[in-house]
Amino acid sequence: MTLANSVKGQTVCIAGIKHPMVRAQAIRFGISEGETVMIQEIIPAGPVIVRKKHQELAIGRKMAEDIQITLVN
Amino acid sequence: MTTCHGAPIKLDIGKGEQKLVLAGNPNVGKSVFFNHLTGMYVDVSNYPGTTLDISHGRYKDWVVMDTPGIYGLSSFNDEERIARDVILQADKVLNIVNALHLERDLFLTRQIIDTGVPVVVAVNMVDEAKRRGIQINFDRLQEELGVPVIPSVAVKGKGLKEVEAALPQACTGRVNQELAAEIDTVSQTTANRGEALLALEGDEGIRTAYGISQKDKREEIYLNRRECVNEIFQSVVTETTQGANFSTKLGYWMVRPITGIPILAAVLYFMYQLIGVWVAGDVVGFTEETIFQGYYEPFVRGILTGFISPDSIFGQILYGEFGLVTMTVTYVLGLLLPLVVAFYFFLSTLEDSGYLPRVAALTDRVLNYIGLNGRAIIPLILGFGCVTLATITTRLLASEREKRIAIFLLGLTIPCSAQLGVITGILASIEPGFVLMYVLIILSILIAVGMIMDRVIPGRSSDLLIELPPIRLPRLANVLKKTGIKSFAFVKEAFPLFALGSLLISVLQVSGALNALQDALAPLTVGWLGLPKESANVFIMGLVRRDFGAAGLADMTLAPYQAVVALATITLFVPCVASVLVIFKERSKKEALVMWLSTWVIAFLVGGVVAQLYAHFEQIYLTVAAFAGLMALLVGASMLFSRRKTDVSAQSASCCHSEQ
Numbered sequence: 033m034t035l036a037n038s039v040k041g042q043t044v045c046i047a048g049i050k051h052p053m054v055r056a057q058a059i060r061f062g063i064s065e066g067e068t069v070m071i072q073e074i075i076p077a078g079p080v081i082v083r084k085k086h087q088e089l090a091i092g093r094k095m096a097e098d099i100q101i102t103l104v105n
Numbered sequence: 106m107t108t109c110h111g112a113p114i115k116l117d118i119g120k121g122e123q124k125l126v127l128a129g130n131p132n133v134g135k136s137v138f139f140n141h142l143t144g145m146y147v148d149v150s151n152y153p154g155t156t157l158d159i160s161h162g163r164y165k166d167w168v169v170m171d172t173p174g175i176y177g178l179s180s181f182n183d184e185e186r187i188a189r190d191v192i193l194q195a196d197k198v199l200n201i202v203n204a205l206h207l208e209r210d211l212f213l214t215r216q217i218i219d220t221g222v223p224v225v226v227a228v229n230m231v232d233e234a235k236r237r238g239i240q241i242n243f244d245r246l247q248e249e250l251g252v253p254v255i256p257s258v259a260v261k262g263k264g265l266k267e268v269e270a271a272l273p274q275a276c277t278g279r280v281n282q283e284l285a286a287e288i289d290t291v292s293q294t295t296a297n298r299g300e301a302l303l304a305l306e307g308d309e310g311i312r313t314a315y316g317i318s319q320k321d322k323r324e325e326i327y328l329n330r331r332e333c334v335n336e337i338f339q340s341v342v343t344e345t346t347q348g349a350n351f352s353t354k355l356g357y358w359m360v361r362p363i364t365g366i367p368i369l370a371a372v373l374y375f376m377y378q379l380i381g382v383w384v385a386g387d388v389v390g391f392t393e394e395t396i397f398q399g400y401y402e403p404f405v406r407g408i409l410t411g412f413i414s415p416d417s418i419f420g421q422i423l424y425g426e427f428g429l430v431t432m433t434v435t436y437v438l439g440l441l442l443p444l445v446v447a448f449y450f451f452l453s454t455l456e457d458s459g460y461l462p463r464v465a466a467l468t469d470r471v472l473n474y475i476g477l478n479g480r481a482i483i484p485l486i487l488g489f490g491c492v493t494l495a496t497i498t499t500r501l502l503a504s505e506r507e508k509r510i511a512i513f514l515l516g517l518t519i520p521c522s523a524q525l526g527v528i529t530g531i532l533a534s535i536e537p538g539f540v541l542m543y544v545l546i547i548l549s550i551l552i553a554v555g556m557i558m559d560r561v562i563p564g565r566s567s568d569l570l571i572e573l574p575p576i577r578l579p580r581l582a583n584v585l586k587k588t589g590i591k592s593f594a595f596v597k598e599a600f601p602l603f604a605l606g607s608l609l610i611s612v613l614q615v616s617g618a619l620n621a622l623q624d625a626l627a628p629l630t631v632g633w634l635g636l637p638k639e640s641a642n643v644f645i646m647g648l649v650r651r652d653f654g655a656a657g658l659a660d661m662t663l664a665p666y667q668a669v670v671a672l673a674t675i676t677l678f679v680p681c682v683a684s685v686l687v688i689f690k691e692r693s694k695k696e697a698l699v700m701w702l703s704t705w706v707i708a709f710l711v712g713g714v715v716a717q718l719y720a721h722f723e724q725i726y727l728t729v730a731a732f733a734g735l736m737a738l739l740v741g742a743s744m745l746f747s748r749r750k751t752d753v754s755a756q757s758a759s760c761c762h763s764e765q
Contacts, residue, residue, distance in 0.1 A: 054568075061572070062331065087572065088356070091569065
C-alpha cells in the first residue's frame with residue numbers, strides 16, 4: 033500500500049521510500065521510514081497532507097505513490 | 106551557471122572579520138533576532154553569481170549575517186546552497202528553533218553542531234508552545250546539545266537580552282564521536298570541518314570541488330542524526346494533547362477543495378476590490394489627478410517656464426508631453442506607488458498568515474499540467490506584485506526545468522501590480538464581456554505555453570513537498586515594515602527606468618523620429634493589430650516597462666475590442682528592463698535572449714490573431730472560442746510531435762541531477 037491510496041483519518045507507518053533524495057528530505061522532516069503519521073487530508077487527485085505532532089506536510093501525489101506505508105490501528 | 110554546480114563560494118562580506126551567522130528553519134522568527142542585534146543599519150548584498158540578497162549588519166565587533174530558512178545543510182535547492190556557504194564560513198552561529206517543532210528543527214541544530222562551529226541555540230515561540238501544551242526542559246536540552254540554550258518570545262522582546270548575554274558562551278557542542286573521527290580524515294583535503302562533513306553527506310558541489318571520491322554516507326549519517334534528535338526530543342519535551350482550535354480548522358478548510366476554492370476565490374476577489382477597484386480608482390484618482398496633475402505639475406511648470414522655454418528641446422524633455430519632472434513623477438508616485446503599496450500590503454499579510462503554502466497544496470494538481478508543482482504558485486502570485494522579484498523567487502523551485510518554465514511564464518503572461526492597476530483602470534471603463542475576453546486570452550496563453558513547454562523540455566519536474574505552517578494572525582507592525590521596504594525598493598528601481606523611458610520617447614519626439622517610427626511600424630500596428638498608429642509609442646515605452654506602455658494606452662481613445670487587443674499585446678510583450686536583467690542573471694545568456702525574443706513574437710502574433718479573428722466574427726465569444734481552439738490545436742500538435750514522458754521515479758529533486 034502506498035501513501036497515495038491511504039484514506040483520510042488513518043494513522044500509518046512509513047514503510048519505505050523509493051527515491052534517495054526524497055528519503056533524505058523525509059529524514060530531515062522527521063517522517064523517515066519507521067515513523068508514524070496521520071493522514072490529515074487528501075486533495076482529490078492532488079497532494080496528500082500528513083500530520084506528525086504539530087507539523088503538517090503536503091506531499092505531491094506522484095511522490096506519495098512512491099512512499100510505501102502500513103496501517104497502524 | 107555557477108550556482109548549479111554547487112561548488113562552495115567565498116563571500117566578500119565581512120572579510121577578515123568575525124562573522125556571526127543566524128540560521129534556522131523557515132518561519133522561526135530569525136528576522137526579529139537579526140533586527141534586534143543589528144539595529145537600523147542593515148546592508149543588503151547580492152550573493153555572488155546570483156541575485157539573492159544576504160542581509161548583514163554589525164553587532165559590537167561582529168559582522169552579523171542572515172540566511173534563508175532551511176531544513177538542513179545541503180544543496181537540494183539554491184536557497185540551501187546559499188545558506189550552506191554562509192553558515193560554513195561562520196565563526197559563530199546563532200541557531201533559532203521553533204519550540205513547536207523541536208523534533209524537526211533540531212535536525213539542523215545537530216547538523217550545525219556537527220560542523221564544529223560554536224553555537225548558541227534560541228528556542229523561540231515558547232509562549233505558543235505552552236498554549237498548545239508543550240513543556241520543554243531547557244536545562245536538559247542544553248545538556249544534551251552541549252551548547253547554551255535560551256528560551257525566547259522574540260516578537261514580544263522576551264529572551265533577546267538573554268540570547269545576547271549567551272553569545273560569548275557559544276561553544277562547539279556534543280558531536281557524534283564516530284562521525285567526528287571521519288571528519289578528521291576528510292578535513293585534511295577540505296578548507297574546514299563543515300565542508301568535510303557535507304562531503305561525507307554526499308554534497309555534490311563540495312565533493313567535485315575537492316575531488317573527493319570516498320563513499321557517500323548521507324543516508325547513514327542522516328538516519329543516525331534523526332535517531333539522536335528523536336531521543337533528545339523524547340527526553341526534553343512532554344506534551345499534553347489538545348483539540349483542534351479555530352486556526353487549525355481554518356487551515357484545513359483552506360486546503361480542502363470544497364472549502365478551499367471558495368476561500369481562494371474570496372481572497373482574490375477581495376484583492377481585486379481592494380487594489381483593482383478602490384486603490385486603482387478612488388485612491389489613484391486622488392493622488393494622480395488631484396495631487397499630481399492638479400497641483401504638482403502646474404507648480405513645477407510654473408517654476409520652470411521662468412528659466413527654460415516650453416518650446417525648447419530641454420523644456421520639452423523636462424516638462425513636455427513625456428516630461429522627466431512632470432509625467433515621470435506623476436506616473437511613478439501618483440499612479441503606480443499607491444498600487445504597489447496596496448499590493449505589497451496584501452501580499453505581506455498573506456505571507457505572514459501561513460496561507461500561501463496552503464494555496465500551493467490546493468493548486469498542485471492544476472500546476473502539474475503546466476510542468477510545475479504547487480510551490481510555483483508562490484512566484485506566480487508574487488509576479489502580480491513585481492515580476493522582477495518573482496523571477497528571483499523562482500530559485501525556491503527544485504529543478505532547472507521548473508525554473509525555466511516559471512521564469513518564462515512570468516515574463517510572458519503575468520502583469521505586475523503597476524501594470525495590472527493601469528489595465529484594470531482601462532478595463533473598468535469597457536463592457537464586462539471584453540474584460541472576460543482579455544482574461545481568457547491571457548489565461549489560454551498561460552496554459553498553452555506552459556503545457557507546450559512541459560511537453561517539449563526534456564526531463565520531469567519535481568514533486569511537491571512543502572510544510573504547512575500554522576495559520577497565524579499577521580502582526581501589523583511586521584506587515585507594514587515589509588510593505589515599506591518593498592515599496593521603497595520599487596520606487597528606487599522604477600524611477601531611473603521610467604526616467605530613461607520618458608527621455609527616450611522625448612528625444613524621439615523632439616527629433617521627429619517618433620513620427621517616422623510610427624509610420625514605419627504602421628503595417629504592424631495599423632495593418633496587423635488594427636490599432637491607431639500612435640500605439641507604436643506604447644510599445645516603444647513598453648520596451649522599458651510594460652506598465653509604462655499600458656499607461657500610455659489609457660490616454661488613447663480606443664474602441665473596446667482595440668483596447669483588448671492592445672492590452673493583450675502589451676501584457677505579453679517584453680518584461681521590464683529590470684526583469685530582463687534578472688532573467689539574464691538567473692539563466693544563461695542564450696536562454697534569456699531566446700525568452701526575450703519569444704515574448705516579442707508571441708505578443709504580436711497573439712495580438713494580431715485576436716484582432717483578425719474579431720474582425721472576422723465581430724463577436725466576443727466566437728473570437729474567444731476560436732482563439733482557445735487554436736491554442737488547443739497547438740498543444741495537441743506539441744503532444745504529437747514530442748515523445749511521451751516515461752518513468753517518473755528516475756528524476757531527482759535536486760537541481761544538478763534534474764538535467765542530466
